[in-house]
Amino acid sequence: xxxxxxxxxxxxxxxxxxxxxxxxxxxxxxxxxxxxxxxxxxxxxxxxxxxxxxxxxxxxxxxxxxxxxxxxxxxxxxxxxxxxxxxxxxxxxxxxxxxxxxxxxxxxxxxxxxxxxxxxxxxxxxxxxxxxxxxxxxxxxxxxxxxxxxxxxxxxxxxxxxxxxxxxxxxxxxxxxxxxxxxxxxxxxxxxxxxxxxxxxxxxxxxxxxxxxxxxxxxxxxxxxxxxxxxxxxxxxxxxxxxxxxxxxxxxxxxxxxxxxxxxxxxxxxxxxxxxxxxxxxxxxxxxxxxxxxxxxxxxxxxxxxxxxxxxxxxx
Amino acid sequence: xxxxxxxxxxxxxxxxxxxxxxxxxxxxxxxxxxxxxxxxxxxxxxxxxxxxxxxxxxxxxxxxxxxxxxxxxxxxxxxxxxxxxxxxxxxxxxxxxxxxxxxxxxxxxxxxxxxxxxxxxxxxxxxxxxxxxxxxxxxxxxxxxxxxxxxxxxxxxxxxxxxxxxxxxxxxxxxxxxxxxxxxxxxxxxxxxxxxxxxxxxxxxxxxxxxxxxxxxxxxxxxxxxxxxxxxxxxxxxxxxxxxxxxxxxxxxxxxxxxxxxxxxxxxxxx
Numbered sequence: 001x002x003x004x005x006x007x008x009x010x011x012x013x014x015x016x017x018x019x020x021x022x023x024x025x026x027x028x029x030x031x032x033x034x035x036x037x038x039x040x041x042x043x044x045x046x047x048x049x050x051x052x053x054x055x056x057x058x059x060x061x062x063x064x065x066x067x068x069x070x071x072x073x074x075x076x077x078x079x080x081x082x083x084x085x086x087x088x089x090x091x092x093x094x095x096x097x098x099x100x101x102x103x104x105x106x107x108x109x110x111x112x113x114x115x116x117x118x119x120x121x122x123x124x125x126x127x128x129x130x131x132x133x134x135x136x137x138x139x140x141x142x143x144x145x146x147x148x149x150x151x152x153x154x155x156x157x158x159x160x161x162x163x164x165x166x167x168x169x170x171x172x173x174x175x176x177x178x179x180x181x182x183x184x185x186x187x188x189x190x191x192x193x194x195x196x197x198x199x200x201x202x203x204x205x206x207x208x209x210x211x212x213x214x215x216x217x218x219x220x221x222x223x224x225x226x227x228x229x230x231x232x233x234x235x236x237x238x239x240x241x242x243x244x245x246x247x248x249x250x251x252x253x254x255x256x257x258x259x260x261x262x263x264x265x266x267x268x269x270x271x272x273x274x275x276x277x278x279x280x281x282x283x284x285x286x287x288x289x290x291x292x293x294x295x296x297x298x299x300x301x302x303x304x305x306x307x308x309x310x311x312x313x314x315x316x
Numbered sequence: 317x318x319x320x321x322x323x324x325x326x327x328x329x330x331x332x333x334x335x336x337x338x339x340x341x342x343x344x345x346x347x348x349x350x351x352x353x354x355x356x357x358x359x360x361x362x363x364x365x366x367x368x369x370x371x372x373x374x375x376x377x378x379x380x381x382x383x384x385x386x387x388x389x390x391x392x393x394x395x396x397x398x399x400x401x402x403x404x405x406x407x408x409x410x411x412x413x414x415x416x417x418x419x420x421x422x423x424x425x426x427x428x429x430x431x432x433x434x435x436x437x438x439x440x441x442x443x444x445x446x447x448x449x450x451x452x453x454x455x456x457x458x459x460x461x462x463x464x465x466x467x468x469x470x471x472x473x474x475x476x477x478x479x480x481x482x483x484x485x486x487x488x489x490x491x492x493x494x495x496x497x498x499x500x501x502x503x504x505x506x507x508x509x510x511x512x513x514x515x516x517x518x519x520x521x522x523x524x525x526x527x528x529x530x531x532x533x534x535x536x537x538x539x540x541x542x543x544x545x546x547x548x549x550x551x552x553x554x555x556x557x558x559x560x561x562x563x564x565x566x567x568x569x570x571x572x573x574x575x576x577x578x579x580x581x582x583x584x585x586x587x
Contacts, residue, residue, distance in 0.1 A: 093499045100469035134359040136557040180478035180508040187502035256586040277584040299570030
């Protein structure tokens with residue numbers, strides 16, 4: 001039995017968690033999902049469509065905040081109660097540390113940044129992304145229990161037409177697990193979040209200043225895309241730090257990455273090399289980013305961006 | 317005379333104990349550093365894709381670990397005399413220049429666990445073995461080679477203390493800390509008591525560059541080598557792979573963006 005931790009934001013299940021269910025379903029299941037804290041009831045039921053047979057819901061209001069130690073204890077208990085030997089989670093600021101603690105508690109093999117289904121022909125062999133997307137490591141998870149954290153796009157959410165039974169999951173929470181307390185959060189709401197976006201539009205120094213971001217945001221809005229930026233742009237304070245894409249910023253793996261006015265330093269490429277398709281727009285024909293791109297346009301960003309936005313609107 | 321001196325010494329010791337008990341006077345910070353290829357390195361493998369090719373590669377302190385080290389030194393300076401920063405690395409003898417650099421930046425002493433850092437659980441177990449007694453255990457959010465991003469959480473779990481990552485801001489107020497952690501699309505503010513583990517990232521502090529005095533004194537600072545604790549391996553590395561080479565870029569004329577939209581729709585199928 002495979003347990004999948006599904007993460008939610010504002011009551012809605014995250015797409016990356018649907019990928020985790022698809023991954024577990026792809027392994028052959030059976031799949032039990034577990035959600036913690038406040039999640040819409042319809043969202044929980046809908047997990048059946050994606051391949052979960054059962055959905056556990058730990059609705060204790062103390063779990064409305066993503067407290068890492070508490071979440072790890074709940075998942076550990078759920079694995080024991082359900083007799084699960086595999087836990088699948090999507091990589092996130094919550095999922096990954098929770099996975100690490102669960103694996104440590106149950107003496108499991110742990111792999112993060114997993115990009116493909118395991119090969120079980122000999123052992124339990126997974127492929128993980130390393131060197132910030134520049135290579136892969138193939139590792140055998142040798143312990144009877146495994147905790148797998150998947151990288152974005154490791155599996156495609158598919159409606160497989162099942163139904164899931166939603167079961168309340170109650171347990172006694174341990175006060176010691178709440179030693180680190182979340183006092184407040186600052187979160188962009190209603191926007192498409194960069195790490196989870198299917199399309200990303202990023203700007204670099206070639207955008208010449210924060211006052212020119214409006215046209216880039218228009219393009220992003222037309223594409224239902226998140227906006228990102230290069231390191232110099234966030235260092236200069238043109239854009240907030242959480243939009244910095246690259247080796248030391250956010251690593252993205254969208255279907256489409258559009259880079260405008262970014263030369264393509266190797267550190268930036270490290271943050272985008274898992275993208276399915278890369279479009280580069282730059283006035284310098286020798287910008288190194290073109291070598292890593294699928295499509296390129298040489299020209300003035302300020303002329304191309306509005307034209308591109310218009311062309312996309314017309315094609316809809 | 318002798319008796320008086322001894323009594324004074326005892327008084328001094330008891331004062332020290334008292335000061336330790338009431339303040340951060342002897343705050344001990346452990347900073348765990350990785351020894352990784354420079355971010356501009358070309359990645360290749362040798363020995364039938366089982367070993368990283370070190371030829372022509374420059375090794376550095378992990379960039380995230382470097383932020384952790386910089387913040388640790390700031391905290392030590394703010395805490396005053398008696399506070400200390402120890403750096404810890406799990407690695408073979410070839411990591412010593414990287415450790416010496418951390419000493420040159422301002423750490424007081426160093427420990428090297430003499431073992432190849434094969435996987436996150438192995439490294440975290442070695443750290444946890446030596447981390448007891450430290451008030452603050454800092455490291456980068458992840459190493460930039462294997463990108464596990466879990467060592468801090470495993471160390472926290474092994475020691476039974478909280479772990480917070482990725483931390484962008486870390487301020488101490490007595491034995492309590494206020495942190496800002498980056499989450500998807502924003503920040504989360506966390507309060508936690510010492511001791512705890514933090515995985516750090518920018519902008520927690522500015523990287524520090526060693527000065528000449530630091531480089532000279534680093535040569536004589538203590539670097540202790542300890543043998544690894546025997547732990548039960550949980551994963552077995554089989555081989556490395558490189559991604560398939562990228563096809564050539566297709567150029568589109570600047571006055572024909574419509575054809576780009578068509579290609580994204582019909583050819584790449586991403587719109």
